[in-house]
């Protein structure tokens with residue numbers, strides 16, 4: 001049975017890399033009819049916050065990556081980690097270390113090796129007296145893992161064989177002197193107890209894996225399989241970071257990115273179904289997903305691609321789905337009005353979803369349909385409000401007053417025959433009409449707009465333009 005997990009540390013927002021990890025775990029679980037476990041790794045008290053945990057859960061919900069078990073909070077499971085660390089001490093596979101940070105730093109400096117210095121096992125070789133003395137002094141003690149000799153290897157499901165000499169691994173701390181576990185201990189204990197079959201995570205963890213495999217063996221447990229996802233790079237080909245701009249997933253939601261666009265973007269960061277299609281539904285992604293198709297090369301984070309996907313997805317969405325996504329972008333009174341006229345708004349959405357970059361833009365466009373006293377846009381006036389515009393609209397208003405039934409076809413016919421009568425081009429009516437109805441330079445096909453607004457509203461909007469706009 002496939003069981004995977006997403007195990008974020010709630011020390012910051014869920015960023016793009018973390019979200020991709022969550023997505024790949026979720027896709028793999030769904031594809032294999034397995035389970036997707038959510039575990040919050042909040043053992044670093046100072047850097048973790050409950051607020052961030054909630055935010056991460058929100059981001060996962062927004063991406064529709066629902067979990068089957070959890071969230072489990074490591075801060076509630078401390079006794080388990082302590083027990084395992086003590087067990088390893090009893091079995092001679094770990095030892096108490098009384099060295100203080102300062103002492104360790106001093107020895108590191110004296111060695112001249114800097115960061116290459118490894119813990120010198122001083123506490124492994126303490127005499128009984130020395131140990132007793134430390135205990136009597138009440139010195140805080142940590143538990144360090146006794147790294148055995150040899151070579152540790154594993155076959156990464158994406159990156160291939162990884163091999164590390166154990167002599168390059170220091171006796172790392174399992175349990176800190178304050179009683180809190182280090183990441184290596186808690187991750188191994190939990191992955192085992194939660195019966196995780198595959199650990200899928202970012203490649204920044206690849207050199208943690210040999211340490212963890214050593215721990216599994218020391219505890220007498222079978223390690224899971226590992227798959228490390230290649231690091232995401234910024235456009236300058238350096239590791240993606242804040243320098244490259246916004247990387248928090250929820251910030252993209254605020255910018256009007258749809259969750260499906262985000263998911264497709266994240267999926268395509270390291271994976272390709274090998275088909276010539278722009279995007280997939282969640283179900284289609286699940287159907288096609290496999291770890292074999294995850295690419296080894298480092299993907300580049302390309303915001304233009306995300307924007308392009310988003311626009312494509314918005315224009316292909318059913319109005320009902322778009323409605324759900326746009327609603328949060330409408331404020332106060334406007335939102336209320338939209339909710340009251342839901343059926344009508346669905347028709348409007350059908351018109352405006354083409355050529356919209358993001359949900360914010362859809363919201364702004366929609367607002368122009370919902371309120372009559374919108375602002376005429378400067379660029380629209382400059383381009384389309386020419387001398388003669390008013391005269392034409394005045395005549396068109398007469399025609400439209402008399403028009404029955406009032407629909408797109410009739411409105412177009414009336415406009416064209418008026419243009420002919422006045423010896424003018426139809427465009428010299430259409431553009432000012434667009435300005436009068438929506439105040440914008442571009443819009444959906446204008447006669448569709450006329451029909452969806454309806455007779456009363458069209459007449460009122462033309463009257464307003466005639467009153468407020470210059471000759």
Ligand code: GLU
Nearest residue numbers: 007008009041187201205
């Ligand atoms: N809490 C770790 C992180 O957020 C999890 C790493 C792992 O998946 O093992 O990086």
